[in-house]
Amino acid sequence: MCEEVVDNTPSNPTMVFSAGKEKAVCFSLFDPVPQKTVIYHNWYHRDIPSARIQLTLNPPRWSTHSSIQLRKTDIGPWRVEITNEKGKVLGVLRFSVTD
Amino acid sequence: MEKLINFLLSMRWQDFIDICLNSYILFRFYVLFRGTNVFRVLIGMTVLWFFQRIAISLGLIVTSWVVQGIVAVGAIIIIVVFRNEIRRVLQAKNLKSILWGLSSKSAITPTEIIADSVFDMAHRKCGGLIVFPGKEDLSDAVQGGIPWKGMITREMITSIFWQDNPVHDGAAIVQGDQISVVGAILPLSHRDDLPSYYGTRHRAALGLADATDALVIVVSEERGDVLVAKGNRLRAIRQKRTLEQHIQEHLGIAADKKAAVRKGGLEIAAAALLSIVFITGIWFSVSRGQDTLVSLDIPVDYTNRATGTEIVSTSVKSVSLVLSGSGALVKSVTPDQVSVRLDLSSAVIGSNSLSITTDNISLPPGILLREVTPELIEVVLDETVKKQLPVQIDWAGKLSPELILLDFTMSPETIEVMGGKQILEKITTLYSEKVPLDNLSGKGEITAKIVLNPTTLKIAPGSKDKVTIQYLIQKRE
Numbered sequence: 230m231c232e233e234v235v236d237n238t239p240s241n242p243t244m245v246f247s248a249g250k251e252k253a254v255c256f257s258l259f260d261p262v263p264q265k266t267v268i269y270h271n272w273y274h275r276d277i278p279s280a281r282i283q284l285t286l287n288p289p290r291w292s293t294h295s296s297i298q299l300r301k302t303d304i305g306p307w308r309v310e311i312t313n314e315k316g317k318v319l320g321v322l323r324f325s326v327t328d
Numbered sequence: 329m330e331k332l333i334n335f336l337l338s339m340r341w342q343d344f345i346d347i348c349l350n351s352y353i354l355f356r357f358y359v360l361f362r363g364t365n366v367f368r369v370l371i372g373m374t375v376l377w378f379f380q381r382i383a384i385s386l387g388l389i390v391t392s393w394v395v396q397g398i399v400a401v402g403a404i405i406i407i408v409v410f411r412n413e414i415r416r417v418l419q420a421k422n423l424k425s426i427l428w429g430l431s432s433k434s435a436i437t438p439t440e441i442i443a444d445s446v447f448d449m450a451h452r453k454c455g456g457l458i459v460f461p462g463k464e465d466l467s468d469a470v471q472g473g474i475p476w477k478g479m480i481t482r483e484m485i486t487s488i489f490w491q492d493n494p495v496h497d498g499a500a501i502v503q504g505d506q507i508s509v510v511g512a513i514l515p516l517s518h519r520d521d522l523p524s525y526y527g528t529r530h531r532a533a534l535g536l537a538d539a540t541d542a543l544v545i546v547v548s549e550e551r552g553d554v555l556v557a558k559g560n561r562l563r564a565i566r567q568k569r570t571l572e573q574h575i576q577e578h579l580g581i582a583a584d585k586k587a588a589v590r591k592g593g594l595e596i597a598a599a600a601l602l603s604i605v606f607i608t609g610i611w612f613s614v615s616r617g618q619d620t621l622v623s624l625d626i627p628v629d630y631t632n633r634a635t636g637t638e639i640v641s642t643s644v645k646s647v648s649l650v651l652s653g654s655g656a657l658v659k660s661v662t663p664d665q666v667s668v669r670l671d672l673s674s675a676v677i678g679s680n681s682l683s684i685t686t687d688n689i690s691l692p693p694g695i696l697l698r699e700v701t702p703e704l705i706e707v708v709l710d711e712t713v714k715k716q717l718p719v720q721i722d723w724a725g726k727l728s729p730e731l732i733l734l735d736f737t738m739s740p741e742t743i744e745v746m747g748g749k750q751i752l753e754k755i756t757t758l759y760s761e762k763v764p765l766d767n768l769s770g771k772g773e774i775t776a777k778i779v780l781n782p783t784t785l786k787i788a789p790g791s792k793d794k795v796t797i798q799y800l801i802q803k804r805e
Contacts, residue, residue, distance in 0.1 A: 241805065243734065245733040245765065306757075321718075327725060327727075328724070328725060328726045
């Protein structure tokens with residue numbers, strides 16, 4: 230998790246985002262990518278689905294990211310489940326939004 | 329008639345024991361204290377108590393207070409004023425006679441022997457004073473005296489009043505067929521209308537007879553007269569038979585002994601019957617009297633849940649009970665005296681509809697159940713399973729704007745919990761309590777407890793209920 234992605238590189242990696250910041254970014258890097266693949270970033274706020282973002286990976290190596298806009302109502306624990314098309318969980322990233 | 333039978337059938341066996349036991353206690357009080365002043369005062373107090381209850385029911389506030397005060401003070405007065413009488417009654421009897429014995433009047437005073445002895449003494453001009461107590465206690469009026477407790481015989485009476493006997497100047501007190509005390513000093517009468525030839529014995533006899541309900545026989549030493557003092561009168565007796573009649577009349581000894589025994593038996597039977605009627609009346613007025621209603625919210629206890637199952641949800645946490653009974657009993661009922669227990673031994677995994685019956689409700693004696701709301705409770709049971717869940721820290725507060733939480737690790741990363749299968753299927757993460765960031769900087773270690781939501785979840789045995797967090801906070805680049 231990071232505050233922003235600059236030149237395809239995560240900047241200010243962190244586990245805690247202030248609700249005053251603009252956004253939270255989930256950066257994911259896949260290596261190798263054998264063929265063109267669709268993945269999903271599923272954003273959950275305290276186990277409640279908040280966003281499902283479809284991303285495409287291209288061979289041989291691919292990085293991609295998704296983000297959410299932060300509001301005061303988003304304070305609390307979050308997680309992003311990265312799944313493939315069939316729903317298999319490839320990884321889970323956890324973070325918190327605080328005051 | 330049918331109503332009466334139904335009502336009697338509704339009584340429990342404990343109620344019968346309750347009435348019988350208290351009736352017997354009351355009857356024993358009567359047997360022990362009958363004929364004493366304590367008994368008469370107790371009857372007076374009981375009448376006052378009834379009067380107070382009537383005053384309360386009529387709404388006479390001040391009257392009921394006053395009577396209540398009199399009863400309370402009276403109880404203390406009885407113990408203080410009649411302590412000697414109470415002690416005498418209790419000391420004179422062994423445990424068996426207190427609990428079981430019937431008659432305290434079995435000893436019949438031998439009036440013929442006494443009359444013979446008295447006239448014999450008069451003939452020989454041997455002075456004497458013999459006291460026959462009535463119903464009043466003489467301990468306050470009589471002073472001194474030596475306990476004797478000797479069976480009454482002609483020789484013994486003669487020897488007590490023999491001139492060389494050190495106690496011959498005092499009075500002998502007769503109790504039943506015994507002379508209980510000798511050498512007793514009686515209070516002297518100060519009347520100035522007595523004949524000049526009356527000596528100290530005459531004045532002593534009149535003094536006691538005047539002050540109490542005792543009968544006193546005086547044998548004049550100088551004139552050889554026999555006189556009987558009772559109340560404020562002192563009369564000369566010339567015939568043995570007359571003296572005997574006076575004594576018998578005073579002691580309530582009937583000429584016909586069979587009739588006396590029959591009368592005593594009837595008296596005891598009447599007392600026993602009255603005790604039962606009195607206690608039954610009190611019992612009904614207390615336990616089945618005025619029909620007062622009260623509503624209580626009682627939490628439901630679920631018992632006999634099968635091992636490996638747990639309650640996921642219930643339609644209600646508590647039920648509302650409407651109870652009835654006499655005012656006194658209903659007012660004293662507290663929620664902890666009432667319980668509602670539902671047996672889950674036949675419940676299955678999933679939803680169960682259980683009805684609340686009187687068998688599920690435990691009430692204090694004398695209290696009846698009128699209504700239960702709701703009558704049906706939905707209980708959802710689930711199979712208890714264990715699940716290993718990842719822990720997520722619930723960070724809170726605010727870091728300084730120039731700082732950033734770069735990384736943290738926690739141990740353990742997962743914790744095993746137990747709970748209903750359906751609940752645990754929906755749960756994917758355990759959250760910690762809120763961990764404030766405000767005062768954190770650099771590297772460090774903190775611990776945080778796990779918050780179990782819903783509360784039916786439990787930490788599995790052997791698992792930790794908190795995690796240790798090692799954090800790294802750096803300045804923003």
